[in-house]
Amino acid sequence: MAFSTWEAPENAEGFRGCRSPHPAAADYFHSLLSPHETPVGLSAGTFRPSHAEICRAMAYIDPHIHMVSRTTDDYRRMAEAGCVAITEPAFWAGFDRSSPAAFADYFRQLTQVEPRRAAAYGIDHYCWLCINPKEAEDPVFAREVISLVPEFLEAGNVLGIGEIGLNKNSKNELVILEEQIELAKRYGQLILVHTPHLEDKLKGTRLTMDALAAAGIDPGRVLIDHVEEHTVAEVLDRGFWAGMTLYPDSKCTPQRAVDIIECFGNERIWINSAGDWGPSDPLSVPKCHREMHRRGHARSLAEKISLANPIAFLSQSAAFRLPSGVRPPA
């Protein structure tokens, strides 16, 4: 179909500037439908078809992906797979940045550049800002970066503070985590938490939840990401939202993520690709939907995990808007 090659208009204004492909695409899309058909996930009469809708894929949100590390072709493939919105937390670039100014440039990239790249493919782009825990061992440096965050909070696509958390569970990491929790509290921001890798995850998840509780943060406004089988129960029991990251080698596979949903239910939980510069797959979310389908789960489960739940959590931020054409969750 020709629509896989459409490009943004030259005068596109970036964020929310070019949600739809060429107007003729909408007419063509309608011509494919019989009179009684409504595209799945869309409300009749009001939708402007995004690329994903034209491809008739199930609309979904990837709530954690690092598009600064991905190619434009990934945006195209995600749109074709049904992605209508993404949220991009600030993270470690694979090397330690040499100055706070490098973070200022990164924050501009997250608030100005990536929204334009995403919009070209009909995808809404949001972000989270912070200094990540891997670069938080030097508190003086970290505080300089944190001081840059407030000026970016009004950028229009910033959902909150993230991905903050711990990496090696050190004292300095914890101090900076606590200061960023206070930052979120002061500015009324949502929080997205990175939990440590591998052997450090269990301890780091508990330390982080304790820090959030000590600060009096409403757990319903915090998403604790990268949960696995040994952390998910405690995260949910304490009232937080839980994110499962789908990675080929570490964290969860799509199969294990579906296992966890089967065992722990579908409330306050979502899946994400966390696609970045390492081994990762920006299409892992729709692949997990396929795993659900393969087991015989109803399509509504995938819609709950990847559309209704992200919308419910993210809508707590004034910056978040329902993706064009997606009906509000019941």
Next chain:
Amino acid sequence: MPSTTCPLDARKAVDLYFMEHRAKLLDIAAFLDRLERAQGEGAGDDVRIRALKQAIPLLIDGQGQRVRRVLELFSDHTAEPIPVAHGQGAIGVDPQGSY
């Protein structure tokens, strides 16, 4: 833990997943064989390999919740923050664990 079950019947689950996991099991077997053939000392003493070998019996002990218990076996169970982070990486098992 909620008791939601997999909608697949057991026979269908075997049909769907057996070949994939047969291959993964053979990968583990081949990895252990490869370590024995590898040059030099140390693989047997490596904490990661000791932990891996300690995890394998959990898979067939009939106790359930195998993934959680393997992950817990590999985890650092201390509660206090460490004084300083000297590096940024993780190795996959607790370096101080008693494996």
